[in-house]
Amino acid sequence: MTIKTSGQLSLSEIASELGCPASSTLAFMVSIATNSKSPVQVNKTAPHKISEFYGYRHTSSTPAKLKSIYFNQLRFDSVAQYFDIGFRTDTAPYGRVVKIHLHINPTGVSSGTTLYDGIIYSGVAPTSNTTWLTGKIDLNLDYLWPGKLARDNFNVMCYYTAYFEDTPSINVYAERQWILRPQVTTTTS
Structure with missing residues (x-):
């Protein structure tokens, strides 16, 4: 245009x-x-x-597309749940708003239950870099543990979808499974 x-x-x-x-x-x-x-x-x-x-036409008529998301730092357990997620684009995103949607559900017996479903990150992409990090995203999902998940035994799937706010139908996707099994204690006599 x-x-x-x-x-x-x-x-x-x-x-x-x-x-x-x-x-x-x-x-x-x-x-x-x-x-x-x-x-x-x-x-x-x-x-x-x-x-x-007046009359200017920009070569970037096709906006930058997200190519992938990756995990720089992550932790998901009964004490803390945080992520530092990275993005890669095909061209510079020129400061567009990028969002990450997270959906968490338990696997196994109660796999039909949704534990969390919402936006965990909304931020402005850099103007020139094609890779960048969100910085630490601390979820503080303590409400998941009482009654829904045991603190010493859980198995959940996290589904991450990242997209630019102005083109939400063009997105990238990642998933991660988190499992914590109870510690086996043995006694010796």
């Missing part, structure tokens, strides 16, 4: 063409307007004007 060539032009229209958040500054938008094949080139010298974008 090409930005219109006349009429009133807003920052949100420019942001839409560039694939960046509407809250981005004009200076930031100028810095990422790098399509040398556009019929119009944006002036990189300050002061910047919105009118510099």
